[in-house]
Amino acid sequence: MMNEAIPHLTDYSDATLDHAFATLEAEVRESAAAAAGDVEGFRLHWLGRKQGRLKLVSEVWLKLAPADARRALGMRFNQLKQGIEAVLEAPAAQSGPKLAALDVTLPGIARVAGIAHPLVTTMQRVVEVFHQLGYSTALGPEVETDFHNFEALNFPPNHPARDTQDTLQVAAQGAKAERDRLLMRTHTSPVQIRTMLEQAPPLRIVIPGKVHRNDAADATHSPIFHQVEGLCVGPDITFSDLKGTLDHAMRSLFGAGVTTRFFPSFFPFTEPSADVQISCIFCSGNGCRKCKYSGWIELLGCGMVDPAVFAAVTAERRRLGLDDTLYDPARVSGFAFGMGVERIAMILHGVSDIGLFYSGDVRFLEQFA
């Protein structure tokens, strides 16, 4: 767009002014079409403070005009200006990038598809193994009552086993009865109690979920972590069923060559209780750095449901007006097991620092895509 000189007016008759402004209006239309979306260029050409066409028009026509012609000139000048502003405000002028600058041969912007977090996929993998054994998924709240989290699971008030779980208590619960006080659940086990209060045996449930403990974070601990827990209750469930189930589950998870072994252990809600080890998946039991040259990796806890747990469920069912014969310890038995999801994910993927799972570092996470 060239700035041609503004011709001087020979006189100030209506005819001369009509012609002069009509010429400029035609120029506005032409330059609007020629600008082809270059809104800023068009604006500078006409409204630029120093070299804009309107500025020149003002200097050559308005300022040199005799006083009696200025009013008519000024009105026409304002109309011309409004015409220019109308072009600038037209929707076409606002429409984003210039078409001429769009190169359709450029590579597109690849959108990265999200993936499930490695802890979620690990949890799903464990749950899937038990689904194939006929277990169904049960879930429960993370804010629990003392009753569901401790009391019904055979941790009575002041039981020393409660000290082993650094519990995050919800504030200002002092006015409530102890069993109703709220806390962040320290394990997924309260879902066992909730399910037995809602459903009749036989029962086979797998419970994935997030749990909270007042632990300082280090390479193997985190105040928030995940568990998958299982419960099987029926008329004739034995320790052999427990061993067979976990043996099968560990082979499904870690490979057909894996063997298991059971050690006596203690949990308040199971009796007898056991820790389960699997043969090292890295050295096939020959001994390596990852299994500390023992050939075994400790993976989960389990045991036969303590009759005291069935007794607590029975008492609570009675209190709630439900059938209190279903979980009579004389009529049912069962087993329970639980494992840490982070630990399994660390073993499966060779991760040495639990904090990596929570850091949100994409460089770490995208390795699981």
Ligand SMILES: [Zn+2]
């Ligand atoms: Zn090993």
